[in-house]
Amino acid sequence: xxxxxxxxxxxxxxxxxxxxxxxxxxxxxxxxxxxxxxxxxxxxxxxxxxxxxxxxxxxxxxxxxxxxxxxxxxxxxxxxxxxxxxxxxxxxxxxxxxxxxxxxxxxxxxxxxxxxxxxxxxxxxxxxxxxxxxxxxxxxxxxxxxxxxxxxxxxxxxxxxxxxxxxxxxxxxxxxxxxxxxxxxxxxxxxxxxxxxxxxxxxxxxxxxxxxxxxxxxxxxxxxxxxxxxxxxxxxxxxxxxxxxxxxxxxxxxxxxxxxxxxxxxxxxxxxxxxxxxxxxxxxxxxxxxxxxxxxxxxxxxxxxxxxxxxxxxxxxxxxxxxxxxxxxxxxxxxxxxxxxxxxxxxxxxxx
Numbered sequence: 001x002x003x004x005x006x007x008x009x010x011x012x013x014x015x016x017x018x019x020x021x022x023x024x025x026x027x028x029x030x031x032x033x034x035x036x037x038x039x040x041x042x043x044x045x046x047x048x049x050x051x052x053x054x055x056x057x058x059x060x061x062x063x064x065x066x067x068x069x070x071x072x073x074x075x076x077x078x079x080x081x082x083x084x085x086x087x088x089x090x091x092x093x094x095x096x097x098x099x100x101x102x103x104x105x106x107x108x109x110x111x112x113x114x115x116x117x118x119x120x121x122x123x124x125x126x127x128x129x130x131x132x133x134x135x136x137x138x139x140x141x142x143x144x145x146x147x148x149x150x151x152x153x154x155x156x157x158x159x160x161x162x163x164x165x166x167x168x169x170x171x172x173x174x175x176x177x178x179x180x181x182x183x184x185x186x187x188x189x190x191x192x193x194x195x196x197x198x199x200x201x202x203x204x205x206x207x208x209x210x211x212x213x214x215x216x217x218x219x220x221x222x223x224x225x226x227x228x229x230x231x232x233x234x235x236x237x238x239x240x241x242x243x244x245x246x247x248x249x250x251x252x253x254x255x256x257x258x259x260x261x262x263x264x265x266x267x268x269x270x271x272x273x274x275x276x277x278x279x280x281x282x283x284x285x286x287x288x289x290x291x292x293x294x295x296x297x298x299x300x301x302x303x304x305x306x307x308x309x310x311x312x313x314x315x316x317x318x319x320x321x322x323x324x325x326x327x328x329x330x331x332x333x334x335x336x337x338x339x340x341x342x343x344x345x346x347x348x349x350x351x352x
Contacts, residue, residue, distance in 0.1 A: 001020055001023065001024055001086070003016045003086075004082075004085075005082065005083040005085065007081065008081055008083050009081065010112055010114075010116055013085065014115065014116065016083075016085045017085060017097070020085055021087060023087075024087055031061050032058055032060060032121065033058065033060045033061075033121050033122045033124055033289075034060060034061045034062075034116075034121055034123045034124070035055075035060045035062045035124050035286070036062075036063045036123065036124070036126070036143070037062065037064045037065065037126050037128060038065045038127045039128040040067070040130070041066055044064060044098070046128075046278070047126075047128040047278075048064055048096070048098070050277070050279040051096075052096070054280075055094045058283065060286075061116070061118050062094060062096045063097050063113055063116055064099060065101065065112075065140070068106075078102065079104040079105040080102040080105065081100070081101060082100040082102075083098065084098040086098070097116060099112060109139065110139040110142070110143060113140060113143065122145045122146070122289050123145060123146075124145070124146040124148060124285075124289070125138075125144040125146070125148065126149075127147075127148070129150075131154070133167060134167040135147040135149060135167075135169070136169035136171065136172065144171070145289050146286075148173055148285050149172070149175070151175075151176045152179075152209070152211070157176075158208060160210065161213055161214070162302070162303055164299055165300050165302065168296055168299055168300065171291055177211075177214055177295050178281040179275075179281060180218070181284060183240060183251065184215070184218060186261065186271060186273070187219075187240060187242070187251060190242075190251070191249070193263065194244070194246060194264070194265075194266070196245045197245040198223045198225050199244060200226050201220070201226075202227070202229075202230060202240070203215050203216040203227065203239075203240050204230040204231070204237075204238050204239040204241075205234065205237040205238050206234035206235065206238075207231045209234070211236065211237060213306065214298055214299070215237065216228075217301040217302070217305075218294070218297075218298040218301075219242070220301055221297045221298050221301040222297075227306055228307045235275065236256055236275055237253065238253055238254055239251065239252045244264075246264055247264020249264070250262040251271070256274070256275050257275070258270060258271070258274075259271045259272075259273035
């Protein structure tokens with residue numbers, strides 16, 4: 001069931017929701033949260049489809065906020081709100097309200113959304129595109145217990161991660177983090193199967209893919225070892241390698257679907273590691289509404305601390321593999337290999 005409202009208000013939208021529920025014979029619908037989606041007209045269809053699919057696991061009231069850009073100064077000065085109310089089979093397992101904002105009301109979207117929130121239910125805000133630099137301080141983000149962004153949708157994903165680290169507030173999360181959940185689970189399980197001490201790690205994947213950086217930062221933060229970031233043709237993440245005291249542990253996924261887990265001393269295993277769609281990622285993020293401390297630790301580790309982030313040279317001040325200083329020369333110490341000139345001088349002295 002669809003109800004179109006032109007030049008409407010929040011109170012009229014609430015009234016339409018009540019009347020619509022009565023018309024379809026379901027005056028009471030069990031919804032567990034309010035999901036606010038902030039997007040543009042171009043991406044609204046895909047975002048709404050993902051939310052509807054996720055609502056089968058998390059019945060919710062979905063509010064889609066679309067800020068329409070007015071063409072003329074006269075239109076920009078005129079505030080207007082259009083809405084489309086969807087119920088029943090047109091709205092997944094909950095309710096959907098599509099809000100199109102025009103003119104001055106664009107700057108006051110929170111005033112439109114606030115009366116439509118479910119009472120005594122958590123609020124999640126998801127920016128499908130164009131997320132603010134500080135989601136917690138955004139007027140809509142301030143209404144939510146959970147704020148979901150997607151660094152992959154940004155023009156400069158890696159710089160976006162650095163900005164997220166600077167403005168992180170408990171409750172923030174990113175779909176780029178959800179994309180690596182199967183990888184994190186598989187690598188953690190591999191370490192459980194082969195108790196050892198990890199000495200270094202390497203993550204390989206597409207350039208400008210924030211999930212690759214997040215996986216590398218997670219490994220560096222949790223294992224406290226040097227981690228190298230290598231670039232491949234993709235798709236997405238292609239490999240993660242950990243060097244340990246008992247040998248290498250490698251999770252390799254060259255085709256974006258089937259991966260191979262190799263542990264030294266054990267037979268290789270085929271692992272299903274398919275790239276997931278947005279609906280699955282969103283459903284995962286809605287399963288927990290408490291702050292994700294593991295994500296916070298990985299995010300704050302810092303992209304600039306990873307080795308070989310440019311795909312060719314180590315980050316300033318460290319080696320890609322073993323923490324060597326800038327310039328490629330090994331650190332001084334009793335285990336450092338002698339330089340060729342020093343070796344020749346030592347041989348001459350011994351001959352004399």
